[in-house]
Amino acid sequence: MNLAKKRWVTLIACCFINLCLGSIYVWSVFASSMAEFLSAHNGVSLTTADLAIVYTVANSVGPITMITGGWFNDKFGPKKVILAGGLMVGIGMIASGFATSVGMLVVTYGLIFGLGLGMTYGTAVSSCMKFFPDKRGLIGGITTAIYGLGSVILPPVVTLIVSKSSAPTAFKIVGIAFLIIICGCSFLMEQCPADFKPEGWNPPAAMKQGGAENKNWKEMLKTPVFYVMLLLFTCGAFSGMMVISQASAVAANMVGMTAVMASTAVSVLAVFNASGRILAGLLSDRIGRISTLTIATVLGVAGLLLLYFTGEGGYVTFYIGIAGIGLSFGSFMGVYPGFTADQFGAKNNSVNYGIMFIGLAAAGYFGPSAMRSIYRVDGAYGRAFLVAAAFGAAGFVLTFVYRFFTNKRKRGI
Incomplete structure (x- = not known):
């Protein structure tokens, strides 16, 4: 496959990856049901506010692996980095389905999922940017928009799973799906050659x-x-x-x-x-x-x-x-x-x-x-x-x- 076609395959793979990663915006759907489950399991009264630390940790640790994962991406390419990040995202979600305390959720979702998200998101977006020097704004917009659309598309799906089963079961089902999608898409991601330039395009003076x-x-x-x-x-x-x-x-x-x-x-x-x-x-x-x-x-x-x-x-x-x-x-x-x-x-x-x-x-x-x-x-x-x-x-x-x-x-x- 030539590079002109390969860059579009990379973009499509990135969009599927980012749609999964946008699931972080679905935390509120998990939180209320998870609070009820943990309250019943431990014989205490927990609310979504008690679980807020999990979401805060997941959001806070992302830049750490965006930077370290970015270094590995620039050196070795996105395939291995996204595969590793996808494993962390999937395993973190699945393990959250087995959590029996807020502390366990902080580790499984806040740390494992959050670090995997940062590594995968940063690598996927940056890899696409390298393939589209002629459309950096548009491609940056599309890849980040798909991530944001996770907050629109995923909540009803997760809500349905939670209503038919429970938050722990939903974590496991969604985690398995994300593991398959992200890790599968990682094999479609390619390292852009340093000298790549789209045919017929020259960098404008504004850039x-x-x-x-x-x-x-x-x-x-x-x-x-x-x-x-x-x-x-x-x-x-x-x-x-x-x-x-x-x-x-x-x-x-x-x-x-x-x-x-x-x-x-x-x-x-x-x-x-x-x-x-x-x-x-x-x-x-x-x-x-x-x-x-x-x-x-x-x-x-x-x-x-x-x-x-x-x-x-x-x-x-x-x-x-x-x-x-x-x-x-x-x-x-x-x-x-x-x-x-x-x-x-x-x-x-x-x-x-x-x-x-x-x-x-x-x-x-x-x-x-x-x-x-x-x-x-x-x-x-x-x-x-x-x-x-x-x-x-x-x-x-x-x-x-x-x-x-x-x-x-x-x-x-």
Whole structure:
């Protein structure tokens, strides 16, 4: 198979892999049933809040294996790395079905599954980016959108399995399915040759604006623009991570939606999140990554301000607000893999993007934490929206700081 065809096979395999990895967004479906099971098994009263540490650990450890797995990917190719990550994802899920305590879940799901997810996700996305230097934005958008769509496609499937059996059984069934799909797709993943260039394509001048020679992680960390990009990622993703974590509660407590309507709001947010990844990726190939991210920060701030002014029964402003936040967050997720490759080169992008992902991990920790703390003190979400809007405004400013550094570099100053 020639490389022109092989890159599309790699993309399809990556999409199936990322769809499985998006199952992390289904944790809430497992959590309530698992809390009931563990309560009955141990003779104690547990709630989903008691299991929140499992989800937090799973999200927090991902960057570790994104970086280490990225190093192995850049050296040896994606096949072995994704196979190892797929085994960890599948085994972690299956083992969670045998857990009899929160501590066991922290190990099986939080650590084994979480580390496997980071290794597999980072390697799959970066491998695709190398095959599509001509469509980095679009491919970054598609691969990350499929990951996000896991929150739309998988919940009803897992809910059905849980309702027909139990959370432990669902963990085992889903784990076996993921083990087969991810490990099977790993054999379709290929290492992109360093000199690969799609037929008839030449790098445009815009892709060279940051001086995108291949930098390793040490060289990347020595550049001021890396820290600007890292902070921009945190500021841009802050609102999305904050609202996604509490979307259902916001819909119910602030707007007065029923449980069914609140679940619909979560789905709307997920759809705009996924759509934003593809649309922003495509747009960034046309007008540039930083211009697209500038627009994304404005959308995010506008969405947050709409939520701030939304009260009981304000369905229209609520839905428009979460749509803007979803598009903004999706834009950052879709654009950043290609943005990182443009700036520091594709050769070491697996490791470099893994390090850049720390910016998202920071947003994932501080965003939800800020919202919980403010709601606990105020009994309302308003101040949290203003805090997130301030982060979004800082992100808007950082897009111009980025331009300053890249223009300075172009002038050789």
